[in-house]
Every structure is written in structure tokens, then in C-alpha cells.
Amino acid sequence: MKIDRRGFLKIGGLGILGVAVKPVIDVVSKAKLAEASSKKGVLVEKRLAMVVNLKNCKEGCTDCIAACHGVHNVPDIANPKDEVKWIWTESYENAFPDQEHRFIGGGMKGSPAILLCNHCDNPSCVRVCPTKATFKREDGIVMMDYHRCIGCRFCMAACPYGSRSFNWRDPRPFIKKVNPEFPTRTKGVVEKCNFCEERLAKGLIPACVESCKNKALVFGNVEDPNSEVREILRSNYTIRRKPGLGTGPQIYYIV
Amino acid sequence: MNNRGMIIAGIIIFLCLITFPIWYNVVGGKAAYxxxxxxxxxxxxxxxxxxxxxxxxxxxxxxxxxxxxxxxxxxxxxxxxxxxxxxxxxxxxxxxxxxxxxxxxxxxxxxxxxxxxxxxxxxxxxxx
Amino acid sequence: MFEKALIGSKKYWGLAIGLLAIMGVGAIFYLQQWNYGLGITGMSRDVSWGLYIAQFTFLVGVAASAVMVVLPYYLHNYKAFGRITILGEFVAVASVIMCLVFIIADLGQPTRALNIVLYPTPSSILFWDMIVLNGYLLLNILIGWNVLASERKSVPPPAWVKPLIYISIPWAVSIHTVTAFIYAGLPGRGFWLTAIMAPRFLASAFAGGPALLILLSLIIRRFTKFDPGKDAIQNLGKIVAYAMSINVFFILLEIFTVFYSQIPEHMHHFEYIFAGLGEHGKLVPWMWASVSLAVVSLILLVNPITRRRESILALACVIVFFSLWIEKGFVLVVTGFIPSPLGRVFEYTPTVPEIFITLGIWAMGFLILAILYKIAIAVKEEIEA
Incomplete structure (x- = not known):
């Protein structure tokens, strides 16, 4: 077969195109693998979760919020437009709109519920992130890579729990006392609760859990049948926020 | 063509401008520290x-x-x-x-x- | 051909300088946003997308004007649109560029925008939107430019352009569908969680895009020697009439499902735009304006007597454009966040810098369009002379 210059260029061009397409194919095939391995029924050795016992939560107490926001350099921006929060309180009716009715008893009506990122089993924020800046770790923590976040805020639209905050402005002037061991954030990135992954790495429990004097917050591995969280889940009736959305929230509430 | 003078002048001005940072540092004595x-x-x-x-x-x-x-x-x-x-x-x-x-x-x-x-x-x- | 853009009348240069001035003002405000952060806009923790993303959504629709002239001409050999396919393609080019710039303007970390390419994530709709938008831009530049260049030389366009034209037709559908998927796949946002989001996007796009094209055609006839043709304009008018009817029908379908099912998470959003929630009702006048304009436009468009009068058709197109702009270029995006998933109503009003940045990007789009149209029309005038 005789190949003229034109033909050679055509073949060469196709070759180059193939090389360019290869990484895309790799990514697509990898994505399929990842999907397959996270299917239900696969044995997971660790799944971190939290139980919030609202019965033990004392009204007016903000110890967990102060501890979390202090450790993680969360700015205290007072206006609701720009505010950033990782853990906060909301009235029971707003936190559990599906459970709302006229005769809510047990002192729950209007009483504050502690809210934070649900570290969902099937997180919609992770699904929509165009850069994998937010991702789910093998132990279930839904993490943010602040280095990679482009600030498109797709995750904020996707989160049905309002757990995500955006840095509308430089947060540093609003941090009263900076914890030098943990970075602050920069303007233009999204942030949220990280289940204290940096403390877990040192063998510590989350700051909010540690700070709660009333044992309203319990943290642990729900895959371990002997763990404290499993014991509490066994002996108490618990509910989750908006379970009908299929996100599989991992914060359980005792009301 | 009698534009030669203009063209050469243009080239010289262009070269001067583009090498300005080098001259500036040489004259300022800040070169290559x-x-x-x-x-x-x-x-x-x-x-x-x-x-x-x-x-x-x-x-x-x-x-x-x-x-x-x-x-x-x-x-x-x-x-x-x-x-x-x-x-x-x-x-x-x-x-x-x-x-x-x-x-x-x-x-x-x-x-x-x-x-x-x-x-x-x-x-x-x-x-x- | 580009040299055609550099020779023009005083009016042409006046327009270009005017648009550049608006772009300059927008750029100054963008610099402020760059330094301070997106907090300079009216967006908030609750309403985290605003004017920029809404403009992007609306302009994806405007980009459809191309397919509405390309499809009848190339698939049904409808000759009257042959004169204006280039006008549709160049509107698509300008509006897709605006879409991309609006997304960049909305990013908190614009310098990291390439992360979308560096870490491709097939599960993210934004990743696919990046692909379809850039692809559509490239297709329309290639097709428009090559067809125009061949027309100038009075030769048929190169053979490889034809398949691209056929690809561009489903591709135009894809940009709307994928953009609708950005909204329609999110749990917990009842306002957007509807399977007819993509059909709605297509219907409003096929009304808004051709409406703009009619207006541009009339302007071109008035100010240049090139006549896009009465037939072409009339038939675009019919397309606008049909598409606008379908769009209104789809919105009525949404209203039925939401209010008959009485599911609060879906209903509250519609209550907010049509009646307001408590003392919060900033969007109510806007929404009713959009509805009224839609009704008026339908009366003018569906009735053949009014539609055939070009001056009334033009008015109807202006009305369609503004009605859709309010509905899709503002309300659709903002209302998805009001009330928030936590039941809070935090209203959104764009700020002055935000509005000027938006105007600056629109001016950029119109400048691109003016330059492209200048080239296209100069070529057409040259051929006809």
C-alpha cells in the first residue's frame, strides 16, 4: 500500500486523536468501577455516623457550636446573607418539615435541633461536583478539598439539608481567634462540616461530641455491632432528616 | 522603496522597548542579584x-x-x-x-x- | 473575510464604541468582585445562584435560534431560511460565548476554572454542560464561517461541513436538555424537580431564539441593503407562535401538578412567585408581568391578522423576549432557593455591581454579534451587488 503525504497526515492525526481521547475513556471506565464497588451489599468495614439525642440537648447551650467553629476557624459573620456555619440550631419544625403537625408534644415544638452535614451514604453534593472537590471517603465522611473547589456552588443547590456555606468574602477578618493548626478558608470556596477528620486522624473524637457535657452527641462506627452508636440505635427509636430523598443521611436523631 | 528608514527606526524602537527591563536593571545596578x-x-x-x-x-x-x-x-x-x-x-x-x-x-x-x-x-x- | 468587520459606517463604529464603553464599566465592577469576592452580589447562603446563572440559563435558550432555521433549511429544504441560517448561527455563537462568560463570572475561584477539564467528572451535569456548550460553539463557528466563505466565492461549501450541520441539530437539543438537567436532578429543590424541565427549556428556547432573530432581521433590513426576506420572517413568526403556546401549556401543566397534588415542598415555591409568602413577595409583580406579557404575545401571535403585520409581529417578539427573560432569565433560578430547604424565606435582589457586570457581558455578546453580522451582511451585499 502506498501512503502519500496526505494519507500519512490523516493516519497520524487519527493517532493523535486517539491519544487525546484515551484519558477521557479511562475516567469513564473508572467511574463505572467506582459505582459498582459502592453498590449496596458490599461489606464496608467502617461507616462513621452520629446520634443526636435532642432530649439531652439543653436549650441555650452552644458548647458544640463554639467548639466546632473555634477548632475549624469558622468565621462569625453575623448577617444571614454571608454567614458560614458547620453546626447550628434550627427549630424542630424547620429541621424536620415532614414531621411537623399542630400538636407536636414532648416539648419539641419550636425547640432547637442541632444540625450539621449528614455525611450521606448517597450524597447528592458529591454527585454534582464538577471537579471532585467534594467526595466521599471510604469511612463515609463527605469531604471537601478546598484546594480544588472552583466555587460554582452546584453542591449548595444539590444539598437538601442546607448544610453548605459559601465564602462570599474573605473570612479571616471574622475569625476572632485563629487556630494555627487548622487552615482557614479563602474567599470563593464552599465549606462544611468534615466530621473532624483531622482530629480522627490523631485518635480524637469530633470536637462537638467532646464538648457536649450532656452526652447529647454520640459518634462512632455503625458497622461495628459493639459500638456505642449501634447500642443507642438498638435501644432507642431514631429518625433522620428527609429520609424520603434517598440520600441516606448518617445523623440519627432521638426526639 | 524609500520606507527603509522608517522600518529600521521602528525595529530599533521595538527592540528598545522589549529589552527595557534588562536595561532598567543594569542601569539601576540591580542586575542578577x-x-x-x-x-x-x-x-x-x-x-x-x-x-x-x-x-x-x-x-x-x-x-x-x-x-x-x-x-x-x-x-x-x-x-x-x-x-x-x-x-x-x-x-x-x-x-x-x-x-x-x-x-x-x-x-x-x-x-x-x-x-x-x-x-x-x-x-x-x-x-x- | 474578517477585514469586512474593520470597514464600516459611523453608525457601526458608534455602536461598537458604545458597547465597548458598557463593557468597560462592567469590567471595572468585575475587578471589584475579583477583589472582594462574590459577596458583592445579592446572592446569599440561601439563594446561592442569582442573576449570572439565570442569564446563562436564558442565553442557552437564545442559542437555539440557529437550529430553528437550520433544521427547516437543511432537513426540509425550506429555501426561504437559506438566506438567514448564517444569522441564526451567529446568534448562537454570540449567546454561547455569553453563557460561558456568565459561568466564569459566577465562579468563586475563576482561576481554577480549568479544574473541570483537569479532573473530569462524568457524574456532574456541569461537566457535560461544559462539553455540549463548547461543542455547540465550535460547530456553529465552523459551519457559519465556512458556509459564508463558500457563498462569497459562489462555490458549494466543503463536503465535511454537511455532516457537521446534521450533527448541530441534535446538538442544539442537547445543550437545552443538559442545562435543564442541572436543575431537574436535584433532590430537595421542589421547584426544579420536574421531568418536563427539559421540554420547557426547549419550548421557551424555540420561542425566544427565533423572536430575537425576527427582531434582528427587521433591524438588518432597516439599516443595510440586505433583506432577510418577508417569507423567512413570517415563518419564524409561526415558529414563535407555536413554541410560545407550548411553553405556556407546559407551565400550566406544572401549575396543575403542583397545586392539585398539594405537596408543600413543591407548592411553596409557586405560592412565593404568584402570591408571596408572608410579607415576602418581591418576585410577585415580576411573575405577573411575565404572565401578562405571555398572554398578550399569544393573542398577537396566534391571530394571523396581527401576526402578518410586521410591525405587530415585531412588538409581539419584543413581548415574548421580555416575558421569557423574566420567567427563565430570573424567576426560574431564584425561586428554586425560596423558600430554602430549611423553610426560610430569604429574598434576593441583584446589587448595582452585579447588574453592571451582567450588562457588561450582554454588551460583549452584542459586540460579538455586531461584528459577526457586519461580516455576514457585507458578504451578502457583495454577492447581491
Missing amino acids: TPELKIVSKEKQCVESTKYMRSQHMQLLNDWRNSVVREDKRTYTALDGKKYDMSLSNTCLNCHSNKADFCDKCHNYLEVTPTCWNCHVVPEENKL
């Missing part, structure tokens, strides 16, 4: 050799951050087998506590502005 880094360190040896760190520290820091943030692997084993906690604020700056004299001098010289410090905190006692 090397920034002197002050190394204040508790340790004698950085995680890797000085030569490697000088040219590759940005890549190393990138690898560290991906490893810590994305893979939850926090211990770095250096070539000589020593182990380090991968942390800019808590490992690097622990020794190189003089950011202004160590990091900034060279970065300013090269006109690079790494965004590390937008988030990572410079230890208080050594802040400018």
Missing part, C-alpha cells in the same frame, strides 16, 4: 535534600496535600527512611518559622505568588 535566604531551623536536614527541595518543593507540597486531603494518608517516608507528618503549617513551618525571610524572599524575587497563605496560617509568633 541572588536573594539570600536565612534558614532558621531546629533540624539540620530538611525532609529531602536541599537540591531536591529547592527545585521540587512545590510538587512535594502538592503531593502532600493530595495525599492528606484526598487519601487520608498523613505520614511521609523520606528517602532516608525518616517519617514525617505531612503538614505545611505544622511540619514545614515548624522549622522554617521565618516565612518572610525564607518563603517570601525567593517568591518575590521570582514574581510568584503562591496562594498557600490565603488559608494556611503563618505561626503567630513569627508573623511580620
Whole structure:
């Protein structure tokens, strides 16, 4: 077969195109693998979760919020437009709109519920992130890579729990006392609760859990049948926020 | 063509303008100085050799951050087998506590502005 | 051909300088946003997308004007549109560029925008939107430019352009569908969680795009020697009439499902735009304006007597454009966040810098369009002379 210059260029061009397409194919095939391995029924050795016992939560107490926001350099921006929060309180009716009715008893009506990122089993924020800046770790923590976040805020639209905050402005002037061991954030990135992954790495429990004097917050591995969280889940009736959305929230509430 | 004069003049003006930074530095006596880094360190040896760190520290820091943030692997084993906690604020700056004299001098010289410090905190006692 | 853009009348240069001035003002405000952060806009923790993303959504629709002239001409050999396919393609080019710039303007970390390419994530709709938008831009530049260049030389366009034209037709559908998927796949946002989001996007796009094209054609006839043709304009008018009817029908379908099912999470959003929630009702006048304009436009468009009068058709197109702009270029995006998933009503009003940045990007789009149209029309005038 005789190949003229034109033909050679055509073949060469196709070759180059193939090389360019290869990484895309790799990514697509990898994505399929990842999907397959996270299917239900696969044995997971660790799944971190939290139980919030609202019965033990004392009204007016903000110890967990102060501890979390202090450790993680969360700015205290007072206006609701720009505010950033990782853990906060909301009235029971707003936190559990599906459970709302006229005769809510047990002192729950209007009483504050502690809210934070649900570290969902099937997180919609992770699904929509165009850069994998937010991702789910093998132990279930839904993490943010602040280095990679482009600030498109797709995750904020996707989160049905309002757990995500955006840095509308430089947060540093609003941090009263900076914890030098943990970075602050920069303007233009999204942030949220990280289940204290940096403390877990040192063998510590989350700051909010540690700070709660009333044992309203319990943290642990729900895959371990002997763990404290499993014991509490066994002996108490618990509910989750908006379970009908299929996100599989991992914060359980005792009301 | 009698435009030759104009063309040559144009070329000369162009060359002058484009080489201006070089002339400016030569006349100002600032040509080819090397920034002197002050190394204040508790340790004698950085995680890797000085030569490697000088040219590759940005890549190393990138690898560290991906490893810590994305893979939850926090211990770095250096070539000589020593182990380090991968942390800019808590490992690097622990020794190189003089950011202004160590990091900034060279970065300013090269006109690079790494965004590390937008988030990572410079230890208080050594802040400018 | 580009040299055609550099020779023009005083009016042409006046327009260009005017648009550049608006772009300059927008750029100054963008610099302020760059330094301060997106907090300079009216967006908030609750309403985290605003004017920018809404403009992007609306302009994806405007980009459809190309397919509505390309499809009848190339698939049904409808000759009257042959004169204006280039006008549709160049509107698509300008509006897709505006879409991309609006997304960049909305990013908190614009310098990291390439992360979408560096870490491709097939599960993210934004990743696919990046692909279809850039692809559509490239297709329309290649097709428009090559067809115009061949027309100038009075030769048929190169053979490889034809398949691209056929690809561009389903591709135009894809940009709307994928953009609708950005909204329609999110749990917990009842306002957007509807399977007819993509059909709605297509219907409103096929009304808004051709409406703009009619207006541009009339302007071109008035100010240049090139006549896009009465037939072409009339038939575009019919397309607008049909598409606008379908669009209104789809919105009525949404209203039925939401209010008959009485599911609060879906209903509250519609209550907010049509009646307001408590003392919060900033969007109510806007929404009713959009509805009224839609009704008026339908009366003018469906009735053949009014539609055939070009001056009334033009008015109807202006009305369609503004009605859709309010509905899709503002309300659709903002209302998805009001009330928030936590039941809070935090209203959104764009700020002055935000509005000027938006105007600056629109001016940029119109400048691109003016330059492209200048080239296209100069070529057409040259051929007809």
C-alpha cells in the first residue's frame, strides 16, 4: 500500500486523536468501577455516623457550636446573607418539615435541633461536583478539598439539608481567634462540616461530641455491632432528616 | 522603496522597548542579584535534600496535600527512611518559622505568588 | 473575510464604541468582585445562584435560534431560511460565548476554572454542560464561517461541513436538555424537580431564539441593503407562535401538578412567585408581568391578522423576549432557593455591581454579534451587488 503525504497526515492525526481521547475513556471506565464497588451489599468495614439525642440537648447551650467553629476557624459573620456555619440550631419544625403537625408534644415544638452535614451514604453534593472537590471517603465522611473547589456552588443547590456555606468574602477578618493548626478558608470556596477528620486522624473524637457535657452527641462506627452508636440505635427509636430523598443521611436523631 | 528608514527606526524602537527591563536593571545596578535566604531551623536536614527541595518543593507540597486531603494518608517516608507528618503549617513551618525571610524572599524575587497563605496560617509568633 | 468587520459606517463604529464603553464599566465592577469576592452580589447562603446563572440559563435558550432555521433549511429544504441560517448561527455563537462568560463570572475561584477539564467528572451535569456548550460553539463557528466563505466565492461549501450541520441539530437539543438537567436532578429543590424541565427549556428556547432573530432581521433590513426576506420572517413568526403556546401549556401543566397534588415542598415555591409568602413577595409583580406579557404575545401571535403585520409581529417578539427573560432569565433560578430547604424565606435582589457586570457581558455578546453580522451582511451585499 502506498501512503502519500496526505494519507500519512490523516493516519497520524487519527493517532493523535486517539491519544487525546484515551484519558477521557479511562475516567469513564473508572467511574463505572467506582459505582459498582459502592453498590449496596458490599461489606464496608467502617461507616462513621452520629446520634443526636435532642432530649439531652439543653436549650441555650452552644458548647458544640463554639467548639466546632473555634477548632475549624469558622468565621462569625453575623448577617444571614454571608454567614458560614458547620453546626447550628434550627427549630424542630424547620429541621424536620415532614414531621411537623399542630400538636407536636414532648416539648419539641419550636425547640432547637442541632444540625450539621449528614455525611450521606448517597450524597447528592458529591454527585454534582464538577471537579471532585467534594467526595466521599471510604469511612463515609463527605469531604471537601478546598484546594480544588472552583466555587460554582452546584453542591449548595444539590444539598437538601442546607448544610453548605459559601465564602462570599474573605473570612479571616471574622475569625476572632485563629487556630494555627487548622487552615482557614479563602474567599470563593464552599465549606462544611468534615466530621473532624483531622482530629480522627490523631485518635480524637469530633470536637462537638467532646464538648457536649450532656452526652447529647454520640459518634462512632455503625458497622461495628459493639459500638456505642449501634447500642443507642438498638435501644432507642431514631429518625433522620428527609429520609424520603434517598440520600441516606448518617445523623440519627432521638426526639 | 524609500520606507527603509522608517522600518529600521521602528525595529530599533521595538527592540528598545522589549529589552527595557534588562536595561532598567543594569542601569539601576540591580542586575542578577541572588536573594539570600536565612534558614532558621531546629533540624539540620530538611525532609529531602536541599537540591531536591529547592527545585521540587512545590510538587512535594502538592503531593502532600493530595495525599492528606484526598487519601487520608498523613505520614511521609523520606528517602532516608525518616517519617514525617505531612503538614505545611505544622511540619514545614515548624522549622522554617521565618516565612518572610525564607518563603517570601525567593517568591518575590521570582514574581510568584503562591496562594498557600490565603488559608494556611503563618505561626503567630513569627508573623511580620 | 474578517477585514469586512474593520470597514464600516459611523453608525457601526458608534455602536461598537458604545458597547465597548458598557463593557468597560462592567469590567471595572468585575475587578471589584475579583477583589472582594462574590459577596458583592445579592446572592446569599440561601439563594446561592442569582442573576449570572439565570442569564446563562436564558442565553442557552437564545442559542437555539440557529437550529430553528437550520433544521427547516437543511432537513426540509425550506429555501426561504437559506438566506438567514448564517444569522441564526451567529446568534448562537454570540449567546454561547455569553453563557460561558456568565459561568466564569459566577465562579468563586475563576482561576481554577480549568479544574473541570483537569479532573473530569462524568457524574456532574456541569461537566457535560461544559462539553455540549463548547461543542455547540465550535460547530456553529465552523459551519457559519465556512458556509459564508463558500457563498462569497459562489462555490458549494466543503463536503465535511454537511455532516457537521446534521450533527448541530441534535446538538442544539442537547445543550437545552443538559442545562435543564442541572436543575431537574436535584433532590430537595421542589421547584426544579420536574421531568418536563427539559421540554420547557426547549419550548421557551424555540420561542425566544427565533423572536430575537425576527427582531434582528427587521433591524438588518432597516439599516443595510440586505433583506432577510418577508417569507423567512413570517415563518419564524409561526415558529414563535407555536413554541410560545407550548411553553405556556407546559407551565400550566406544572401549575396543575403542583397545586392539585398539594405537596408543600413543591407548592411553596409557586405560592412565593404568584402570591408571596408572608410579607415576602418581591418576585410577585415580576411573575405577573411575565404572565401578562405571555398572554398578550399569544393573542398577537396566534391571530394571523396581527401576526402578518410586521410591525405587530415585531412588538409581539419584543413581548415574548421580555416575558421569557423574566420567567427563565430570573424567576426560574431564584425561586428554586425560596423558600430554602430549611423553610426560610430569604429574598434576593441583584446589587448595582452585579447588574453592571451582567450588562457588561450582554454588551460583549452584542459586540460579538455586531461584528459577526457586519461580516455576514457585507458578504451578502457583495454577492447581491
